Amino acid sequence: xxxxxxxxxxxxxxxxxxxxxxxxxxxxxxxxxxxxxxxxxxxxxxxxxxxxxxxxxxxxxxxxxxxxxxxxxxxxxxxxxxxxxxxxxxxxxxxxxxxxxxxxxxxxxxxxxxxxxxxxxxxxxxxxxxxxxxxxxxxxxxxxxxxxxxxxxxxxxxxxxxxxxxxxxxxxxxxxxxxxxxxxxxxxxxxxxxxxxxxxxxxxxxxxxxxxxxxxxxxxxxxxxxx
Numbered sequence: 001x002x003x004x005x006x007x008x009x010x011x012x013x014x015x016x017x018x019x020x021x022x023x024x025x026x027x028x029x030x031x032x033x034x035x036x037x038x039x040x041x042x043x044x045x046x047x048x049x050x051x052x053x054x055x056x057x058x059x060x061x062x063x064x065x066x067x068x069x070x071x072x073x074x075x076x077x078x079x080x081x082x083x084x085x086x087x088x089x090x091x092x093x094x095x096x097x098x099x100x101x102x103x104x105x106x107x108x109x110x111x112x113x114x115x116x117x118x119x120x121x122x123x124x125x126x127x128x129x130x131x132x133x134x135x136x137x138x139x140x141x142x143x144x145x146x147x148x149x150x151x152x153x154x155x156x157x158x159x160x161x162x163x164x165x166x167x168x169x170x171x172x173x174x175x176x177x178x179x180x181x182x183x184x185x186x187x188x189x190x191x192x193x194x195x196x197x198x199x200x201x202x203x204x205x206x207x208x209x210x211x212x213x214x215x216x217x218x219x220x221x222x223x224x225x226x227x
Contacts, residue, residue: 036225039085040072041116044096048074049121052091053194056217063157064222078105082114087224089117090131091193093124103138110177110184115224117217118185119192123208128189135177135185144175144187151176153183156222157215164211165190172210182227186220 038057042048057068072089075081078101082088088109098106110116120127135144147153153176154160163172177185191209194217210216 034067036066036068036087036221037073037085038068038221039075039082039088041077041082041088041090042074043077043090043102044098047092047094047096049089049091051121051193051195052089052119053214055194056214056221059214060157060218060221063218066222066225068221078102082109083112086113087115087117087221089119091117091119091121091191093121093127095126095130096134097130098134098138103134107138111179114184115220116185117192117220118187120189121191121193123189123191125189131187135187139177142177142179144177147174147176147183147186149173151183152227153186153219153223154216156219156226158219160212160215160219163216165208166195166211167208174216183223192217 038054040049040052052072054070054072057070057072060066060068073085075085075088077090078099082105106116118131120131132144135142149161149163153174163174164170165172172188172190175187175189176183177187188210192213193209194214195209
């Protein structure tokens with residue numbers, strides 16, 4: 001694997017992590033069999049998102065046979081509980097820095113089969129800059145790369161041929177992190193929050209987020225569970 005880790009002493013540990021994540025898909029600890037739990041990560045100095053809409057979790061149940069818990073589960077990025085969730089969102093605003101245990105946990109989670117959607121809240125440039133730095137430090141031998149719209153990630157449930165922004169006529173794209181031929185992390189510097197369904201306590205503070213975010217998030221979850 002090409003992520004700068006020494007795996008000669010970690011193969012058994014990572015195999016256990018992968019087994020834990022895959023098992024959680026089949027049987028969530030706090031729900032009936034077949035219910036997928038999705039995490040809202042708590043990271044840095046207790047940074048997390050309170051506004052990222054979980055509406056796509058209901059939407060995927062309407063469009064596929066995938067059943068999920070309809071709300072995110074708050075999970076600390078450095079905790080063992082993270083491995084009980086095959087899919088996680090990492091969002092927020094402003095600058096942040098991960099601790100070394102948090103970087104290690106994120107690396108092991110992604111190498112072991114987990115999937116993260118990283119989204120800059122309200123298109124926060126400070127958050128995007130911090131996130132890019134953390135990915136470079138966590139995976140020094142890997143790079144975020146632009147995803148072509150022909151990638152299966154845009155065609156798992158919905159066929160998506162454009163990513164329009166909410167506050168301009170322009171289009172944008174997504175970036176992905178690939179490990180062993182599989183996308184394990186998708187990043188949007190514009191933001192993938194379905195703000196229309198984010199709830200009354202949230203607002204987008206001038207951000208230029210992706211208009212069809214809900215459909216994209218459905219696709220991302222379906223891709224994470226089937227690849």
